[in-house]
Amino acid sequence: MxxxxxxxxxxxxxxxxxxxxxxxxxxxxxxxxxxxxxxxxxxxxxxxxxxxxxxxxxxxxxxxxxxxxxxxxxxxxxxxxxxxxxxxxxxxxxxxxxxxxxxxxxxxxxxxxxxxxxxxxxxxxxxxxxxxxxxxxxxxxxxxxxxxxxxxxxxxxxxxxxxxxxxxxxxxxxxxxxxxxxxxxxxxxxxxxxxxxxxxxxxxxxxxxxxxxxxxxxxxxxxxxxxxxxxxxxxxxxxxxxxxxxxxxxxxxxxxxLQVRKTTYDDQELINRAEKLRLQIDEADQQILRALARRMELVEQIGHYKKQNNVQVLQISRWKEIFRSRPEWATELSMNPDFVAELYRLIHTESIRIQTRILNGDS
CATH class of the missing domain: 3.20.20.70 (Aldolase class I)
Known part of the structure; x- marks a missing residue:
């Protein structure tokens, strides 16, 4: 269209x-x-x-x-x-x-x-x-x-x-x-x-x-x-x-x-300041992704360890611990705990997918 x-x-x-x-x-x-x-x-x-x-x-x-x-x-x-x-x-x-x-x-x-x-x-x-x-x-x-x-x-x-x-x-x-x-x-x-x-x-x-x-x-x-x-x-x-x-x-x-906002910045100084902040956000995102990549490497190691010892992927106690502790950490950092809980649902779901693949011999 x-x-x-x-x-x-x-x-x-x-x-x-x-x-x-x-x-x-x-x-x-x-x-x-x-x-x-x-x-x-x-x-x-x-x-x-x-x-x-x-x-x-x-x-x-x-x-x-x-x-x-x-x-x-x-x-x-x-x-x-x-x-x-x-x-x-x-x-x-x-x-x-x-x-x-x-x-x-x-x-x-x-x-x-x-x-x-x-x-x-x-x-x-x-x-x-x-x-x-x-x-x-x-x-x-x-x-x-x-x-x-x-x-x-x-x-x-x-x-x-x-x-x-x-x-x-x-x-x-x-x-x-x-x-x-x-x-x-x-x-x-x-x-x-x-x-x-x-x-x-x-x-x-x-x-x-x-x-x-x-x-x-x-x-x-x-x-x-x-x-x-x-x-x-x-x-x-x-x-x-x-x-x-x-x-x-x-x-x-x-x-x-109701307030109607401007569609974009109309001052060059504001444009420059916003661009500088965006560059800093890009750098922070790269750090986040590097940290996630490191986390998934550790998840793979756990997956291989579970396979060697014939242990099931999902550990309920660990699942509960993650969803108890991460929102608490978020609150300490003045972040929205509901957002962090939702983020870790995605992260943990991917972790389970990776470990399941390893247990099934797909890697």
């Missing part, structure tokens, strides 16, 4: 003087009055795209699954009367066809659809020949290849105005988030496709109003191109996801607190 910044729909919204794209609206379109009331309030905040779900993929039946086709007519009214761009989620070819009939400005593919290549291809086929921007949310599970594949299917259908939406990932681990951000995954996506617009969805990452601002701010600090937030005139009585929606006034308060 090759994205041209100069004529990309989403890049045009950021403008010459970069500013984040703002997408907002209710999780679900519930009534014509609710849609118009919310849109009118958000227009005053200069929201770029008004969003509302029409078809809602729910985990279980007998819950609110969206208002359906009449919701498209309400979005059409927002577009005609308020002059706002409108967007909704599509999950089938029929959804695409109906949305295009109503001249919906922007479509998005949800996480539950992205996870299914057959469903994405069906949507891509329906998009052939259309001139509509499409946003693709990450799949429910943390699978970068699946996310890229969905983007490629849409792009290969002739849709060059494509953006990625990061809405977090499901995880069995206990977390303060509804969907864990796993920031490294969208960062890797961005590193592969530098011109691909990347939008954050703090509502689905956070799952609650209190975390919306810090999630949105972190995304902007990482260079994201836009924010999608859910806003409802009466969140407590919303028919879907009430805890993660804010009133238009609440949204205005969040936007007022």
């Amino acid at each position: 090759e994205f041209k910044e100069e004529d990309n729909f989403f890049r045009q919204l950021t403008g010459a003087n970069y500013r984040p794209i703002m997408i907002a609206g209710p999780c679900s379109a519930e009534s014509e009055e609710q849609v118009m009331q919310t849109a009118l309030a958000l227009r005053e905040q200069q929201v770029d795209i008004f969003r509302a779900g029409i078809w809602k993929p729910r985990s279980r039946p007998n819950t609110f699954e969206g208002i359906g086709l009449q919701g498209l007519q309400w979005l059409g009214r927002v577009k005609r009367e308020l002059g706002m761009r409108v967007s909704t989620e599509v999950a089938t070819a029929r959804h695409v066809e109906e949305a295009l009939k109503q001249e919906i400005d922007v479509l998005w593919i949800g996480a539950r659809t992205t996870v299914n290549p057959f469903a994405v291809q069906e949507i891509a086929d329906a998009l052939q020949g259309a001139k509509v921007p499409v946003m693709v949310k990450n799949p429910v599970n943390p699978d970068l290849a699946l996310w890229i594949g969905a983007l490629e299917r849409v792009y290969n259908a002739g849709i060059t105005d494509v953006a990625a939406i990061h809405r977090g990932f499901s995880s069995y681990e206990k977390s303060k988030y509804r969907n864990v951000p796993f920031w490294q995954i969208p960062i890797e996506l961005k590193s592969k496709f530098r011109s691909l617009p990347l939008i954050v969805d703090p509502s689905h990452i956070a799952g609650n109003r209190e975390l919306l601002l810090p999630v949105a701010q972190k995304a902007l600090d990482l260079g994201y191109d836009g924010i999608m937030l859910e806003s409802h005139p009466d969140p407590a009585n919303a028919l879907s996801d009430p805890d993660q929606q804010v009133t238009p006034a609440g949204l205005a308060a969040i936007l007022d607190k």
